[in-house]
Amino acid sequence: MRAVPPIHWPAVAPVAALGVTVVVAVMLRSLVRRSAWVDDAVIALTLVGLAVAGGFVVVQWRIVRSDGAYQAVAGAVAVDGFAVFVAGVVLAAAAASVLLSRSYLRTVGLAHGGEYLVLLLCSTIGMLVMAGANDLLVVFVALEVLSIPLYLLTAFDRRRRASLEGGMKYFVLGSFASAVFLYGVALTYGATGSTSLPGVAAFLARTTLAESGTLLAGLMLMLVGLGFKVAAVPFHTWVPDAYQGAPAPVTGFMASATKAAAFAALARVLFTGLDAYRSDWRPAVWALAVLTLVVGNLAALAQRDVKRLLAYSSVAHAGFILIGIEAANQRGRAAALFYLATYALMVLGTFGVLAALARRGERFDLECFAGLGRRRPVLAGVLTVLLLAQAGVPATSGFVAKLGVFQAAAQARSWALLVVGVLAAVVGVAYYLRVLLVMYTGAEADGGEGTAEGSPVPPALGAAPVGVDAGTGIVLAVAVAVTVWVGVAPGGLLDLAERARLLF
Amino acid sequence: MRVTDTWYLVVGALLFSVGAAGVLLRRNVLVILMCIELMLNAANLSFVTFARRLDDVTGQVAVFFVLVVAAAEVAVGLAIVVAIFRQRRRGATADDVSLLRG
Amino acid sequence: MVELVLFVLAAAVTLGGALGVIIARNPVHAALHLVAVLVAVAVFFVMQQAPLLAAVQVIVYASAVVVLFLFVIMLLGIDRRESLTEPLRHQRPLAIAVAVALTIEVAVLAGHTWTTGARTQQGTLSGGAVEVLAENVFTRYLWPFEVLAVLLVVAVVGGVTLARHSGEPAGADDLGEGRAAPEPGEVPGP
The missing domain is CATH 1.20.120.1200 (NADH-ubiquinone/plastoquinone oxidoreductase chain 6, subunit NuoJ)
Structure with a gap:
């Protein structure tokens, strides 16, 4: 009889901290009658929990820097710079989303914030587990733990039809992707005799497979499953509906933290587990990257709803990050991490502005933004900086991030992908500028032909007084400050991303 | 004739194909959920077969976890379906949930 | 036989x-x-x-x-x-193409060996599968087992959240129809 494996507490401390927070929050919400202070107490509790988890993540980073990376809990958890870096991004995104949520939930009239925060925390737990998942079974479980709360959060605003339908669509396609991923895990397990990623790598290192069909089928199915989660074309069909349907702070969370966690799992499966089959998965990732860049950018050009536009632009950004993965070198991984961190801040800030402008039955048709530059100059200014950063304008973090993945592609000699990426970046500027143009000139750029859903002229955004509360203000200020600061002096974050290496 | 592992794996693969085709073909949300269950069962069957083939317990542990995940997934999915139907009770059918509209 | x-x-x-x-x-x-x-x-x-x-x-x-x-x-x-009529033009051929492709793949794979001679890296199944299974769930696979607990919390909280009536006054949403009347008493949380 084996004993229970020794649990190295620093390795699981962030997850444990969030788990305790979830339990306390559920108890608080169920034992105390509903009143205003409970909602605020749960928000404060959530922020404290996230801060404590963040503190543990800093401790982990110190341990990894001084003692080196290691595995914990019977090899199921990898504690390495890569996992810790992603965990930091995920926790920051979760905290920002919580800060945005308070005033948003009040304004749009979603009374019960407790469940909302509990689900957000559970999803964050799944992402933390995923960042350090060292076993394909853990990846699968983490995938479900992070996805299922997001389905529910997307459908959270039950009064809006788009919200419920977006949630349903996300649920169906997400579960489909999970099932595909699981079958891929089964085939990989059958071919290599292990689900542990180092175990798979060790088997492939000492064995040459005569018949690699099963393993390759498993690899491709896992790639499809994770492709859904990172929103790569052609597995992106859920993105616009889910992003449009979800409450704005949740959309920001999905675009930043989910992407980071899913890319972490993708990198770990490909680099730690199946590095021996690099020549087989690189063409597949190449095709995914090209399709994602082309379709994401072109579809974004055609959108009339700003939330859908941002959804397609988020698909396009996944394409840029895939360039870094395709490069399959240390610089590519560091560039992908840097991209994820900077994009997370930009997109959270962008959806923060949308959340601040949101009203009941929120609508974000492009027309609604006409004249926003005059009515709400500060919010419009914040949006301008963040959209220009997403477009990759120099002196913003977006420029440095794009430059990083292009350098990695050049180092890996993927010239074709590099060219597609640069062209996609140029096309990308167009639709961000279109939003800015509408915002400041008030004129529709290309002569609009009526709104998408055939309703009368939607109300202009920001016409009613907008109260930006402290939480939203902090998020927007930090997002803009960091975006510009990293754009001017990227050294510190680049250094962090460079040091965040995989264990194997 | 001896029944080999490959037979089981082929049944699993066919079950997976049928389930995947069902998800893409059907438009009733509940039937789509059932098709996803078919796919999970195909994976489970493969896991158990590989576990015996490899004489390794991991495959069986995986099935154990998948059963829990599937139950939670169905509970959440059906909750969303019920919420949608309650929202527009008047003459709604599952067809109204326009999935996969791209 | x-x-x-x-x-x-x-x-x-x-x-x-x-x-x-x-x-x-x-x-x-x-x-x-x-x-x-x-x-x-x-x-x-x-x-x-x-x-x-x-x-x-x-x-x-x-x-x-x-x-x-x-x-x-x-x-x-x-x-x-x-009704089994399909409103999306490309959906049905696409689905059938996917199914056929998967089936062909299966047929090709079936002609080959599926397994690769990998051997167990963990406990064997001999000596009572139930004991080995239980032992592994609580030792080697302790971490995913614990994480699954979160999933059950999610299922409960999510079910309660979506299934209960909203406490909102009717007509306040952008649909304004087909909704149940708000419940007089409030429903406690999960």
Whole structure:
């Protein structure tokens, strides 16, 4: 009889901290009658929990820097710079989303914030587990733990039809992707005799497979499953509906933290587990990257709803990050991490502005933004900086991030992908500028032909007084400050991303 | 004739194909959920077969976890379906949930 | 010989039931076909030395999950025939192409060996599968086991959140119709 494996507490401390927070929050919400202070107490509790988890993540980073990376809990958890870096991004995104949520939930009239925060925390737990998942079974479980709360959060605003339908669509396609991923895990397990990623790598290192069909089928199915989660074309069909349907702070969370966690799992499966089959998965990732860049950018050009536009632009950004993965070198991984961190801040800030402008039955048709530059100059200014950063304008973090993945592609000699990426970046500027143009000139750029859903002229955004509360203000200020600061002096974050290496 | 592992794996693969085709073909949300269950069962069957083939317990542990995940997934999915139907009770059918509209 | 007969029977029920699920027009019939598939898969589990999983499969899957399906079908009153006409032009050929591609892949793979001679890296199955399974769940796979607990919290919280009536006054939303009247008393949290 084996004993229970020794649990190295620093390795699981962030997850444990969030788990305790979830339990306390559920108890608080169920034992105390509903009143205003409970909602605020749960928000404060959530922020404290996230801060404590963040503190543990800093401790982990110190341990990894001084003692080196290691595995914990019977090899199921990898504690390495890569996992810790992603965990930091995920926790920051979760905290920002919580800060945005308070005033948003009040304004749009979603009374019960407790469940909302509990689900957000559970999803964050799944992402933390995923960042350090060292076993394909853990990846699968983490995938479900992070996805299922997001389905529910997307459908959270039950009064809006788009919200419920977006949630349903996300649920169906997400579960489909999970099932595909699981079958891929089964085939990989059958071919290599292990689900542990180092175990798979060790088997492939000492064995040459005569018949690699099963393993390759498993690899491709896992790639499809994770492709859904990172929103790569052609597995992106859920993105616009889910992003449009979800409450704005949740959309920001999905675009930043989910992407980071899913890319972490993708990198770990490909680099730690199946590095021996690099020549087989690189063409597949190449095709995914090209399709994602082309379709994401072109579809974004055609959108009339700003939330859908941002959804397609988020698909396009996944394409840029895939360039870094395709490069399959240390610089590519560091560039992908840097991209994820900077994009997370930009997109959270962008959806923060949308959340601040949101009203009941929120609508974000492009027309609604006409004249926003005059009515709400500060919010419009914040949006301008963040959209220009997403477009990759120099002196913003977006420029440095794009430059990083292009350098990695050049180092890996993927010239074709590099060219597609640069062209996609140029096309990308167009639709961000279109939003800015509408915002400041008030004129529709290309002569609009009526709104998408055939309703009368939607109300202009920001016409009613907008109260930006402290939480939203902090998020927007930090997002803009960091975006510009990293754009001017990227050294510190680049250094962090460079040091965040995989264990194997 | 001896029944080999490959037979089981082929049944699993066919079950997976049928389930995947069902998800893409059907438009009733509940039937789509059932098709996803078919796919999970195909994976489970493969896991158990590989576990015996490899004489390794991991495959069986995986099935154990998948059963829990599937139950939670169905509970959440059906909750969303019920919420949608309650929202527009008047003459709604599952067809109204326009999935996969791209 | 017994194994062959059992295998052919279970395989026939599995694949026939699976086709039944995706062909049946009535959701209730689809659910009943699903039961047949789940039980047949449980038979496979028994044949593959996984008796505990077979029992769990029948108890949790074939019973609880399918009852949940049937309950929702009845609750929503959608046990009527679904039109099988497809509004999306490319959807059906695409789906059939995917299925054919997968089946061809299966046929190709079936001609080859599926397994690669990898051997166990963990505990063997001999000496009672249930004990080995239990031991591994609480040792080597302790971490995913603990994380699954979060999933159960999510299922409970999510179910309660979505299923209860909103405490909002009617007509305040952008639909304004087809909604249940707000409940007078408030519903406690999860």
